[in-house]
Amino acid sequence: MNLSRALSRRSIEWIKFFIHSLSLSWAAVVFYQAATDQLGGDPVEALLHFTGISAFNLLLLCLSVSPLAKWLRASPLMQLRRLLGLYAFTFACLHLLSFVMFELQLEWQLLMTEIIKRPYITVGFSAWVILLLLAATSTKAMQRRLGKQWQKLHNWVYLAGPLIALHYIWSVKSDIFQPVVYIGLLAILLFCRKDKFIKTTYCVNEKRG
Incomplete structure (x- = not known):
């Protein structure tokens, strides 16, 4: 059975409704x-962990859509990537806001100091900036406006993932089992794209040659 045919437009809308409902109600x-x-x-620690791990979970789900759609031959699933990516960014914003509100007591001027002083915050903030750029350019209008540069920009998600993983494992004080599991899942998802990375590297080398 062709799953692409089974996944009607209504089915995708229901899946999107489920993602909206679960994400918003969970946060609430x-x-x-x-x-x-x-x-x-x-x-405070519980809230920071919840928002941070939710952002990571949603980013992993976003990265899993493409290989899953290819494996199942279900191209309609690709319509879920943007929504999952935007919710990953939303929870990343809640994570940053929780840190500024409860750890820094809304002393915004201290944020830059923390970014410079603490490496795990440096990489976490770098990942947030990448997600911000991807969210801001995620619309079809921006895709048309940027043309070929749009895909190059959105390939930066493959850097955001490892940065988030590094931020996570650096922020853990004792038990690193869960971060290691997440890093393993991220590695698998990136490995699924090895052909794309090889092709991109080859094209870059060809242009330089």
Whole structure:
């Protein structure tokens, strides 16, 4: 059975509705728990972990769409990439905002100091800037305007992933098992694109030659 035919436009819309519902309700519940002091002994750490790991989860899901669609021969699944990517950026923004609000007490001038002083914040902020650029240029209008440069820009997502992984493992104080698992999943997803990386490298070398 051709899964592309089975996945109608209505089916994709329902999947998008599920992504919207789960992402928004999940965030609402956790922030409500934070506001009502239900996140345990260290609510700030819990909130930072939740927003950060949610951003990473959504980015991994975004990166998994392309190989999954290819493996299942279900091209309609590609319509989910932008939505998952935008929610990854949304949770990354909540992660940054939570850090500034609760760790820095809204002392925005301290943010640059923290970015310079702490390497794990440096790489995390670098990943956020990349996600910001990708989110800002994710529309079809921007794709038409940028032309061939659009794909080159959006290939930076393959740098954002490792930066987030590095930020995660550096920020962990003791148990690194979960970060290592996430790094493994990211490595698998990047390995699925090895042919694309080889082709890109070959094209670059050809132009230089």
